Amino acid sequence: MNEIIIDVLYSILGGFILSNISIMVFQIFSYHPYSRPILPLIFQFSTVLICLTIIIQLNADVMDLSNSLRFGLATGLADLLSILPIFYVLVLYYLFRASLRSLPSDPLLALLDSESGLN
Amino acid sequence: MIEASIQIWLGFFLIILGISFGRMGPAFQRNKYYFPLLILGILSFCLQINEPEEPELLLSHTIEGTIPWFFTGFLGCYLALIGVPTYLKKRHPQLISGWIIILLSFYLYFEYSEAVSVVAILVSLSSLIGIVLSLLSFSLIVRIVENRIPPEDPAPELTVSEKEFVRATISKNIGVGEE
Numbered sequence: 001m002n003e004i005i006i007d008v009l010y011s012i013l014g015g016f017i018l019s020n021i022s023i024m025v026f027q028i029f030s031y032h033p034y035s036r037p038i039l040p041l042i043f044q045f046s047t048v049l050i051c052l053t054i055i056i057q058l059n060a061d062v063m064d065l066s067n068s069l070r071f072g073l074a075t076g077l078a079d080l081l082s083i084l085p086i087f088y089v090l091v092l093y094y095l096f097r098a099s100l101r102s103l104p105s106d107p108l109l110a111l112l113d114s115e116s117g118l119n
Numbered sequence: 120m121i122e123a124s125i126q127i128w129l130g131f132f133l134i135i136l137g138i139s140f141g142r143m144g145p146a147f148q149r150n151k152y153y154f155p156l157l158i159l160g161i162l163s164f165c166l167q168i169n170e171p172e173e174p175e176l177l178l179s180h181t182i183e184g185t186i187p188w189f190f191t192g193f194l195g196c197y198l199a200l201i202g203v204p205t206y207l208k209k210r211h212p213q214l215i216s217g218w219i220i221i222l223l224s225f226y227l228y229f230e231y232s233e234a235v236s237v238v239a240i241l242v243s244l245s246s247l248i249g250i251v252l253s254l255l256s257f258s259l260i261v262r263i264v265e266n267r268i269p270p271e272d273p274a275p276e277l278t279v280s281e282k283e284f285v286r287a288t289i290s291k292n293i294g295v296g297e298e
């Protein structure tokens with residue numbers, strides 16, 4: 001198969017595994033009496049297991065599940081860090097717009113200012 | 120070295136753990152150890168003494184290229200956000216210093232990050248597909264679980280002491296009865 005397609009597939013699987021593992025850890029450690037994490041955890045565990053098996057099938061260097069998990073998480077994290085500058089530029093665009101904006105005149109705030117001035 | 124790989128994953132899970140503890144349950148019942156755990160996780164994730172082995176080697180290089188501009192940019196954005204006139208008047212010292220630090224983060228990005236091709240960026244962007252798929256499947260399964268729960272009975276009326284507590288809280292917040 002084409003190398004780029006394989007890389008894209010690794011990226012998708014990596015992102016999927018990274019996101020699912022993060023949500024699974026979040027659900028376990030933020031447990032409270034109103035949360036019902038059992039079914040989502042079983043579902044996510046199964047889907048992650050399927051992804052790890054796909055990686056083992058695709059990558060000859062990855063032999064077992066633990067290595068597959070390391071590979072998937074490392075790929076997902078590295079990809080996420082690589083595209084971070086794109087999101088950074090987006091954030092800066094909105095920050096720039098906010099920096100140029102002037103505070104809208106609020107009659108209630110003006111009233112508060114005038115009252116505090118009187119006091 | 121395997122120790123370096125363990126350090127990276129320990130840091131990663133401590134970061135997730137810190138975020139989880141910081142967002143758990145009602146606001147007044149959150150775990151107070153979330154911040155130390157988060158800091159410990161970030162330090163363990165970012166400060167590597169030895170070079171890890173594959174498959175963490177590429178991740179390690181990406182982290183090394185990201186740290187300088189990311190933390191500088193974070194500080195710059197933080198300062199600029201303090202300076203922008205969202206709720207208060209514009210604070211020029213924070214705003215200007217924030218933007219100077221943001222410009223410095225761009226210099227650090229071009230200085231320390233390796234040049235990446237458009238194809239590499241497109242390949243990395245495809246990880247978003249995996250993230251979106253996982254979030255969609257998670258939302259779907261949570262929706263199924265929540266729909267299976269029968270609706271609860273209407274809440275009983277507040278007791279006299281509860282009404283008094285609510286009245287006292289609201290009075291305190293709007294500043295009535297303090298004088």
